[in-house]
Structures are given as C-alpha cells and as structure tokens.
Amino acid sequence: MSETGKRVIFHELLTPEEALSKVFSAVKVEPLGTEIIRIEESYGRVLARDVYSRIDVPPFDRATMDGFAVRAEDTFGADELNPVRLRVIGNVETGVEELPQINHGEAVEIATGAPMPPGANAVVMVEYTRRDGNELMIYRSVTPGENVMSAGSDVMMGELILRRCTVIREREVGLLAAVGIDNVEVIKRPRVSIISTGNELVSPGKELGRGKIYDINTYTIAHAVRSMGAEPIIMGIVRDNINEMRSMLSNALGTSDLVLLSGGTSAGLADLTYKVLDELGPPGIVVHGLKVKPGKPTVIAVSRNNKLIVGLPGYPSSALMIFNIIVKPILAKMLCMGIDEVxxxxxxxxxxxxxxxxxxxxxxxxxxxxxxxxxxxxxxxxxxxxxxxxxxxxxxxxxxxxxxxxxxxxxxxxxxxxYMPANLYIIGSHDLGLDVLIPMLPGFIRARVINVGSMGGLYAVKRGEADVAGLHLVDEETGQYNVPYMIKYSVNNAVLIRGYSREQGLIIPRGNPKNIRSVEDLLRDDVRIVNRNKGAGTRFLLDMKLKEIASKMGIKFEDLVKRINGYYYEVKTHTAVAAAVAQGKADVGVGIRAAAAMYSLDFIPLGWESYDFAISIDRLEKDSVKAFLSMLRSNEFKEALERLPGYRVPNDIDEIIWKSQ
Missing domain, CATH: 2.40.340.10 (MoeA, C-terminal, domain IV)
Incomplete structure (x- = not known):
C-alpha cells in the first residue's frame, strides 16, 4: 500500500450481528421503489402491494367428479337393492354458458369442472349409476354439496390472497392468474455492481500468464446476487492502483444501488481498498473487520450519497460465506423480503x-x-x-x-x-481414474466425491458414511497394499474390491533442472518439496521410503524430515502436487505419472501401487454401488483407464480380495 504509507490496522472487530446493526444505523436500507410488470415476467420478484381478489374462485359452483348433477333430496334412500330412477334431460360440458334447469326427478350428465345447472346441488359419481336411454338408475344417495365446489370456496371476492413482500414463484403466479391479474406491482430490483480486485486476476477465456489466476468471485457473487432477486452489474477487474480503483468505484456508485468488491481487503501494504473506501464518505468506513474466521478483513463503507460498499474476502468460499451473513440481510431489506436460508x-x-x-x-x-x-x-x-x-x-x-x-x-x-443428497458417496484418496469412471455412470446416479485421503476413506467406511472408499495404503513390513490396514483398523462388515494399479514417482520440472534422481535428493538444501496431506496413501509411501533412508543413516525419522525443505507443505491431490511443481512452488513432489503428464512434467518412477475400493457389505446391494462395480469391470472403463499414463488394469479387477470375518 505504497500510496498510503502504512499498514491497515483492524481497530474494532465486530460480530456479524453488530456489523449489520451499525450499517443499518448509519444508512437507511429500504426498498428502492416499485414498477409494474406482466405476470409472465414476475418469477422471483417481490410484491410491492397486498393483492386482493377481484372475483370468486371458482366463479361458479362446479362439479368435482364426472357423473350426474341432481337434487340431493331426490336420491335419499337409494341403494343397490332400492335404486332411485331419474330422467336425464341433458348434458353439461366444461365452458358452456347455457345451462338447463333441473326440477324434481331430473338429472343432467356432467363433466369434472363443468358448472352446476340451476336446481342441482350435488353430483352422483358415474360409478354409482346405470343409464338406459334417458332413464338413470342411482344406486347410492348423495348429500347436498357432495362432489361440488361452491363459488368462492377457494377464494372469495375481496379476499387477501398475497401479502406485500411475498416472493412470486410458481404457486404465487398461479394465484394471480386465477383471479385474473395480468399486471402486478413489484419492488424494483437493486442494481449491484461487482468488482474484483488484484493484479493477479485474469478474466475467464483469456490466456493465463505466469503467476496469474482466473477471476472467480465476479461470477460466483453475481449468481449469489441473482439468487436474491437483485440485478448484478459486472464491472470487471481493477488492478492494485489507487487511481484505477477510485475511477471504478465512482462509476459503480453512479450506476448501482450497492457495490460489492472482493479481494484487496487484507491488512497488507499492497492493499488500497481501505483508503479509497474511506475517501468516499462521509461517513466512509463504518465496519472495519469482522470477528469471524475467515472473513476478518471484511470492510463496509457508506458513500456521501448514502450508498453501501462491501469489501468481501478474496478466497471464493470465504467470499460466499460472508455474502450470506452480511450481504444477504442488506439485499433482503432492499427487496422487502425475508432471507430464504435453508x-x-x-x-x-x-x-x-x-x-x-x-x-x-x-x-x-x-x-x-x-x-x-x-x-x-x-x-x-x-x-x-x-x-x-x-x-x-x-x-x-x-x-x-x-x-x-x-x-x-x-x-x-x-x-x-x-439439499439434494447424493446416492453414491465416494470418500477417500484422490484418483484420476475416478474422474474417468464417474461420468460413465448411469444418469440416475448423483455421485459425490470427498477427497480426505486413504485413511479418511477407511474410517468413513468403518463409520458407515462412505458407499465406496478408494485406498492405496502400503504396509511397511510386508509391502502389501490395503489389506493389512483393513485388518489393523478392524473395518468390520466390509469387503475390499480389487481396483487397478497406478505408477507413483517423483514429479519434477521438465528437463530436471535440479538433477534429482531419487528420494535421497529430497534431503538436499537446494531442493524444496511439496507433500501430500496426512492420511494420504502417497504420504504413507513417501514416509516409508524416508524411514528406510533414516534407518540406513542411523537417525530418527522425525529428525530426518526436519531436514527436508517443504515436508510440511501439504496439498490434497495428485494434480495439486503437479501444479505446485509446474508453478515453481516446489522442485519435486511424489504423485502419479498421469498428474505429471497433465502438466507436461518429467517423472521418475518409484513403483506401482494398488488402488482398491473398500465397501461396506450392506452397501453392496445398493443400486448406485452395483452400477459403480458394473462400470469398474466394464471394457469401456478399462480401455479409457489404460489411456491414462501410468495406469494398468489387473486381471482380477472387481474381485473381492478381502472380506471381514
């Protein structure tokens, strides 16, 4: 923040509730006016006025069953042994305007939804009648009003049908149409400008240079704004330049009712947001940090023309959470609506x-x-x-x-x-083979993959949370994969299904500039590694190799890893390892050959491993698990898998290789 000359200090952290209270005290947040729109354009809009019915619904007495309109008293006493005889004098279909008068001893055939003829007060279902020409035999009596919907029984003329501040969706528009309303008065949509800040940002679709990332928040926040019924205005990316930021904010305040920034709000020397936002007042900044994590550097300001500017965190998930707890309540007040949070x-x-x-x-x-x-x-x-x-x-x-x-x-x-639950939960180690298999599954399957490492997957099966867990855990004593861990951790009522093999190795930059040849080179002072997370099978493999080295050197494993630069730099996937090497964040990492190939990196093999699947026995009959196993053994999947570098299919794929006793 060279133009400010000092680091931002968070003077008073507020809870979200305190922050909102301070905002609503500093500026009046309310609806921005109304407009008239046609009901076909009203989805998601908010009613500006109470709506009263101008007619009865239904506007006439109508039949709710196919049958015969009668005077109920003419049917009293009728049963199968003593039917009542009536004379049929006509037929009434839906939409007719001329209706016959029914007198004593008469009936009219009538369709569901048709208006009741004068004199009739009930409908006998066709199942309880027999007709012979104009003579009708009735085998069951009816009471007055039976199988009839009276005029106004649904909605009466003058009745309040929808209240002000109601969000119009499919049910509400049905009510409006039912009472004949074609135009409706609604709250104007707030116009919300969205700005992303940072020199590192690039718009999607453009070439991504070194050290750059694509702008995500613009689009996630815009959709969040739309979900509230407001109108997003995408302003674009502003660089870390104070004049550019001033210009962008000035344009945004001139064209919108609320401004949302993301990024540029942490207390670093390069951050300009606070200085510029405070210049927009008085009052300027009114909230200078939240008592939440993540989201502490959230900032809220009020411009001199009483418009709000909210600075959100830069990380996408953090920005979305702060949007929910801070921006949603603000937009809800501007739209005269409650917060539809499930x-x-x-x-x-x-x-x-x-x-x-x-x-x-x-x-x-x-x-x-x-x-x-x-x-x-x-x-x-x-x-x-x-x-x-x-x-x-x-x-x-x-x-x-x-x-x-x-x-x-x-x-x-x-x-x-x-909440739409998945019907196939795959919890465990990250694998590119699953990325191939899952899109091949039938359309009825909603798969959810949670990458928590092999040990996390093993425990998820043990606790009954996972349908399928991908594992590649190597036993130090035997060199065997996965089975020893199923036994050691007492994963009862489960089976281990043979999966496939993957080639693990050292992922290094193309050309191997550091001349890395083996795991021993990870101990060099000039080499920085990227490691997998604890519980990952790849982490087990690396640690096993390092323990062998420590044993040869006669030192403790714990002392050895302290000498490895980057040992505690952890990522959760093989592709994240490759990305870290490709971006120069590390010189080497252990991962699968396919991940190295994705980033055009070099690869030093360490060996092949078994990637198998643990499944609870009681899930084997689940339709989605059956479909998963069927696809696992299919030729379609095997051929696609072996097109990935460093993958191969064993002859016993899909076979049970271990079962709990």
Missing part, C-alpha cells in the same frame, strides 16, 4: 477447531448415510476452488467454543435453497 442438522465427521475469540466458518460437504446426515469440513482459507464445487453449505463455531468434535451435532446453512 438449514439442516448434521453431525461432524471430523473435529473442527474454533477460532479463539472469533466465529469460525467452515464450508462443509454433506453425506446422507441413511441414518442421518454427516458434515465433512472443507478448507475455507486455502483458496481451494474445489471447496466451491463440493460444499453444500457452512457451519459456524461460536466465538466461545474451542472446538467441535467428531460426532457433535451442527446446523448447516445451505448455499442453495434445498
């Missing part, structure tokens, strides 16, 4: 730590086990884009809570309006 109860799959005096927000992926919903916390602060794809919603750990343990019940605020 929450579900779940229990935590793994421990989630609090934030020591701040409210901790965790995106979570939900798993419907059939015996309740389980929430898997996902990374919020790492900038992981996959979090957006896999997160169903988020949980909040209160400021006063140190941590929530596995099994604790939590409330999940959904990112969408409803």
């Amino acid at each position: 929450r579900v109860r779940a229990r935590l799959a793994i421990r989630a730590d609090g934030a020591k005096g701040r409210r901790a927000l965790y995106p979570v992926s939900l798993v419907d086990t059939g015996h309740g919903i389980v929430a898997y916390p996902l990374p919020a602060e790492s900038g992981a884009i996959s979090t957006l794809a896999f997160a169903d919603g988020y949980i909040a750990i209160p400021e006063t809570v140190e941590y929530l343990d596995s099994g604790d019940e939590v409330e999940v605020a959904l990112f969408t309006h409803q």
Whole structure:
C-alpha cells in the first residue's frame, strides 16, 4: 500500500450481528421503489402491494367428479337393492354458458369442472349409476354439496390472497392468474455492481500468464446476487492502483444501488481498498473487520450519497460465506423480503477447531448415510476452488467454543435453497481414474466425491458414511497394499474390491533442472518439496521410503524430515502436487505419472501401487454401488483407464480380495 504509507490496522472487530446493526444505523436500507410488470415476467420478484381478489374462485359452483348433477333430496334412500330412477334431460360440458334447469326427478350428465345447472346441488359419481336411454338408475344417495365446489370456496371476492413482500414463484403466479391479474406491482430490483480486485486476476477465456489466476468471485457473487432477486452489474477487474480503483468505484456508485468488491481487503501494504473506501464518505468506513474466521478483513463503507460498499474476502468460499451473513440481510431489506436460508442438522465427521475469540466458518460437504446426515469440513482459507464445487453449505463455531468434535451435532446453512443428497458417496484418496469412471455412470446416479485421503476413506467406511472408499495404503513390513490396514483398523462388515494399479514417482520440472534422481535428493538444501496431506496413501509411501533412508543413516525419522525443505507443505491431490511443481512452488513432489503428464512434467518412477475400493457389505446391494462395480469391470472403463499414463488394469479387477470375518 505504497500510496498510503502504512499498514491497515483492524481497530474494532465486530460480530456479524453488530456489523449489520451499525450499517443499518448509519444508512437507511429500504426498498428502492416499485414498477409494474406482466405476470409472465414476475418469477422471483417481490410484491410491492397486498393483492386482493377481484372475483370468486371458482366463479361458479362446479362439479368435482364426472357423473350426474341432481337434487340431493331426490336420491335419499337409494341403494343397490332400492335404486332411485331419474330422467336425464341433458348434458353439461366444461365452458358452456347455457345451462338447463333441473326440477324434481331430473338429472343432467356432467363433466369434472363443468358448472352446476340451476336446481342441482350435488353430483352422483358415474360409478354409482346405470343409464338406459334417458332413464338413470342411482344406486347410492348423495348429500347436498357432495362432489361440488361452491363459488368462492377457494377464494372469495375481496379476499387477501398475497401479502406485500411475498416472493412470486410458481404457486404465487398461479394465484394471480386465477383471479385474473395480468399486471402486478413489484419492488424494483437493486442494481449491484461487482468488482474484483488484484493484479493477479485474469478474466475467464483469456490466456493465463505466469503467476496469474482466473477471476472467480465476479461470477460466483453475481449468481449469489441473482439468487436474491437483485440485478448484478459486472464491472470487471481493477488492478492494485489507487487511481484505477477510485475511477471504478465512482462509476459503480453512479450506476448501482450497492457495490460489492472482493479481494484487496487484507491488512497488507499492497492493499488500497481501505483508503479509497474511506475517501468516499462521509461517513466512509463504518465496519472495519469482522470477528469471524475467515472473513476478518471484511470492510463496509457508506458513500456521501448514502450508498453501501462491501469489501468481501478474496478466497471464493470465504467470499460466499460472508455474502450470506452480511450481504444477504442488506439485499433482503432492499427487496422487502425475508432471507430464504435453508438449514439442516448434521453431525461432524471430523473435529473442527474454533477460532479463539472469533466465529469460525467452515464450508462443509454433506453425506446422507441413511441414518442421518454427516458434515465433512472443507478448507475455507486455502483458496481451494474445489471447496466451491463440493460444499453444500457452512457451519459456524461460536466465538466461545474451542472446538467441535467428531460426532457433535451442527446446523448447516445451505448455499442453495434445498439439499439434494447424493446416492453414491465416494470418500477417500484422490484418483484420476475416478474422474474417468464417474461420468460413465448411469444418469440416475448423483455421485459425490470427498477427497480426505486413504485413511479418511477407511474410517468413513468403518463409520458407515462412505458407499465406496478408494485406498492405496502400503504396509511397511510386508509391502502389501490395503489389506493389512483393513485388518489393523478392524473395518468390520466390509469387503475390499480389487481396483487397478497406478505408477507413483517423483514429479519434477521438465528437463530436471535440479538433477534429482531419487528420494535421497529430497534431503538436499537446494531442493524444496511439496507433500501430500496426512492420511494420504502417497504420504504413507513417501514416509516409508524416508524411514528406510533414516534407518540406513542411523537417525530418527522425525529428525530426518526436519531436514527436508517443504515436508510440511501439504496439498490434497495428485494434480495439486503437479501444479505446485509446474508453478515453481516446489522442485519435486511424489504423485502419479498421469498428474505429471497433465502438466507436461518429467517423472521418475518409484513403483506401482494398488488402488482398491473398500465397501461396506450392506452397501453392496445398493443400486448406485452395483452400477459403480458394473462400470469398474466394464471394457469401456478399462480401455479409457489404460489411456491414462501410468495406469494398468489387473486381471482380477472387481474381485473381492478381502472380506471381514
């Protein structure tokens, strides 16, 4: 922040509730006026006025069954042994205007929905009659009003049918149409300008240069704005230049009712947002940090013409969570509507730590086990884009809570309006083969993949959370894959299905500039590695190799890894390892050959491993699991898999190689 000359200090952190209270005290947030639109254009719009019916619905007495319109009293006493005889004098279809008068002893054939003729007060269902010419035999009596919907019985003239501030969706527009309303007065949509900040950002579709990333927040936030019924205005990307930022904000404030920025709000020397936002006042900045994690550097300002500007975090999942807890309530007031936030109860799959005096927000992926919903916390602060794809919603750990343990019940605020459970949960180690297999599954299958490492998958099967778990855990003593771990960790009531083989090795830059030849080179001072997360099978493999080296050197494993530059730099997938090497963040990492090939990197083989599938026995009859196993053994999948570099299919694929006793 060279133009400000000092680092931003967060003077007063507020809870989200305190922040909103301060915002609503500083500026009047209310609807922006109304407009008249046609009902066919009204989806998602908010009613500006109470709506009263101008007619009765239905506007006439109507039949609710096919049969015969009669005077109910003419049927009293009728039964199968003593039928009543009436004379049929006509027929009434839907939409007719001329109706016959029914007198004593007469009946009229009538269709469902047709108007009741004068004199008739009930309908005898056709099943209880027999007709012979104009003579009708009735074998069951009816009461007055039976099988008849009276005029105004649904909606009466002058009745309030929809209240002000109601969101119009399919049911509401049906009511409007039913009472003959073709134009409706609605709240004007707030126009929301969206700006992404940062020198590193590039718009999707353009070439991605070194050190650059694609702009994500513009599009996720724009859709979040649309989901609230507001109108996003995409302003584009602003660089870390104070004059460019001033110009962009000035244009945004001139054309919109609310401005949302993302990025550029952390307390670093390069951040200009705070200086520019404060210049927009008075009052300028009114909220200078939130007591939440992630989201602490959130900033809210009010311009001199009383328009709000909200600075959101740069990480996409963090920006979306802060949008939900800060921007949604603001837009709700501008739209005269409630916050349509759906929450579900779940229990935590793994421990989630609090934030020591701040409210901790965790995106979570939900798993419907059939015996309740389980929430898997996902990374919020790492900038992981996959979090957006896999997160169903988020949980909040209160400021006063140190941590929530596995099994604790939590409330999940959904990112969408409803929770659609998957019917195939694959939890375990990341694998490109699954990326090939899953799109081949039948259309009825909604698969959810959660990458938590091989050990995480093993425990997910043991706890009954996973349908399928991909494992590649090597036993140090025997060199055998996966089976020893099923036994060691007592994964009862489960089977291990043979999967396929993958080639593991050292992923290095093209041309091998550091002249790396083996795992021993990872100990060199000039080599920086990228490692896999704890519990990952690849981490087990690397640690096994390192323990062998430590044994040869006569030192402890713990002392050896302290000498490895980057050993604690962890990522969750093979492709993330390759990406880190490709981007120059590391000189080497252990991963599969296919990931190296994706990034055009060189590869030093360490050996082949077995990637197998643990499945609970009680899930083997589940339709989605059957489909998974059927595709696993199919020639279509085998041929596609072997087109990936470093993959091969064993003869016993899909066979049970271990079963719990």
